Amino acid sequence: MTPAAMETQTPLWTATEAIAATGGRGTGDWTASGVSIDSRSLETGDLFVALQGPNFDGHAFIGAALEKGAVAALASRVPDGLPSGAPLLLVDDTLAGLEALGGAARDRSAARFVAVTGSVGKTGTKEALKLALETTAPTFASSGNLNNHWGVPLSLARLPRDVAYGVFELGMNHAGEIGPLSRQVRPDVAIITTIEAVHMEFFSSVEEIADAKAEIFEGMTSCATAVLNRDNPQFNRLAAHARAQGLARIIGFGRHEEADARLVDYALNATGSTVSASILGERIDYRLTVSGLHWVLNSLGVLAAIVASGGDLGAAAAAMSKLVPLKGRGRREHIALPGGPFELIDESYNASPAAVRAAFQVLAQAKPGAGGRRIAVLGDMLELGAQEERLHADLAPELRAAQVDLVFTAGPLMAALDRALPASQRGGHAATAADLIAQVAATVRPGDVVLVKGSLGSRMGPLVEALRALDQSPPDAASPRAANGN
Structure with missing residues (x-):
């Protein structure tokens, strides 16, 4: 049963319950079927929570959230320009208010x-x-x-x-x-x-x-x-x-x-x-x-x-x-090229030495098609401290053991790995993942298996999307992209 289906059976929050949970002051009588902190992904029926972060203030988006279908907004102040009588639940601190809602949900x-x-x-x-x-x-x-x-x-x-x-x-x-x-x-x-x-x-x-x-x-x-x-x-x-x-x-x-x-x-x-x-x-x-x-x-x-x-x-x-891996966490798909597809393994969401080694083992198990190669496209592993360059260079033996044919690297830390690789295994290095896109796109061919892996901050996701954009499936053809049931 999906969360959406469950939420349609019984209201998630009534105004009375939310006021009692948060100790806030409410205007309007409403019933919420969901809770959102992002006006861009908000769905009709949600309670919008105006969180404040170091680089944003959700109060600036209350009006847009209400226009999009939010039933009310949890706020610590009334933003300028909001129509009189707009449904609000006012609290001293919106994060504390959200925590109070969560606590009440856990209690019940x-x-x-x-x-x-x-x-x-x-x-x-x-x-x-x-x-x-x-x-x-x-x-x-x-x-x-x-x-x-x-x-x-x-x-x-x-x-x-x-x-x-x-x-x-x-x-x-x-x-x-x-x-x-x-x-x-x-x-x-x-x-x-x-x-x-x-x-x-x-x-x-x-x-x-x-x-x-x-x-x-x-x-x-x-x-x-x-x-x-x-x-x-x-x-x-x-x-x-x-x-x-x-x-x-x-x-x-x-x-x-x-x-x-x-x-x-x-x-x-x-x-x-x-x-x-x-x-x-x-x-x-x-x-x-x-x-x-x-x-x-x-x-x-x-x-x-x-x-x-x-x-x-x-x-x-x-x-x-x-079980199907999520996007960026091991999802596999076939990308159609003239002459046949290549397989993309999307591990672009996060990376650490242990996670990268596990991904290499998956790549080692993959079976390239006729004329295909195992290709690893790697971005920096972040937050590793003083040993970060050594930890990147230490991946070289793992790549050889996994019989990876070509390795593309992006970022200042992955440069240490690039230097540790034999010339025959180096596909190319670039300062950023964006700078690497053209090299990788020009290299892939039918039969290849391409692993993309890196920390979120190394921004490997756009490179994955660029590889997906190479797909040349006929518009009316059944999608060839699901690989191995994923």
């Missing part, structure tokens, strides 16, 4: 709540949880990567009244950020996918990252469950944090012989993976329609969390065969 919900964090794999794990849980019961999940101090309360405020499960992603790049989010969500089950050397610009060690991720336990009670990567070197540290918070149940997942959700066997191929696992003592076989060992291992954590949440293990495992 009888759902089981699952929260996900980790250095990599958060959003994919969240989407897998949603897919698996909604096969048997109404489920709501935060959309995209709404995982910060705005996104989490917004997602809670959007929580329909009558769902059985709520799935939330919690993110951070500094210590002290996840704890407040956890106290808002109050998870019954928490998954930490893995701990890796990411955001090292803001941390002095991987152990500090583990401590920051362990803040997810702060909003949990002794009846809650922690689901942790048993293979990760930080497992014992995370488990100690969970026990210190009073959690009695800790489930480990992975290949480790002591893992409660243990990988028994698996096979990877270009279009997915087959998995045999023991989940809390129950043997189960299933298939993933996404490729990569990282997906296999995270699926174990998903299934363990399903069991801990009271879900149906068999139905959840069967649902794994319908």
